[in-house]
Amino acid sequence: MSVDAVKFGEREYKGIKQQIGNLSLVIVKAKYGYIACSYISRSTAEKVGDVAAFVQGVKDYPDLLNAKIQGKTTWADDLGIREGMSVRKALEIMDSEQEE
Template sequence: MHMLEVDRVKVDGNIFLGLKADLPDAPPLLALIGGKGFVMCGYLNLEVAERLNTVAAFVSGVKSFDDMLNAEVKGATSKAKSLGVETGKVLKTVIGRLA
């Protein structure tokens, strides 16, 4: 059976909406959503996020919210970069900028 998990994820006093969807024969789809923007797993199409003018970033190789927070940012839209979300930074050190 496939599951959808919706959770509150607290990081340094900030609360993010965590979404995890189990997918058939594939890693889960994960997202952390803050008031200014969001971070997704590698399923995020960064070109579309940029075209839609969103504050978005992605991490890859993750299967849980903890994995996401400890992963390096692999890409970010220009709006996310303007807030200080930089490629190569560990997500938990910059996610507060999306709160």
């Protein structure tokens, strides 16, 4: 498993990548949530209260960063993350200061 600094624009995020079977597990973590490939269970993320959004068909960080959001948890929805939104915009939202 590799843990990497993933630079996207002027921001830097934590990336996690692991080859599993025929595809890679790819996750990019922001301050208040994460974007993950479809290997991560949306229903489990929902149950545990994660701010999470999901993409499909990605093999690496560039694929993930150029993808569109395909699914999200309730908590991500509460922050304004929507299906069809760019990963760039979703990460900006997840990385910004949240109101208390």
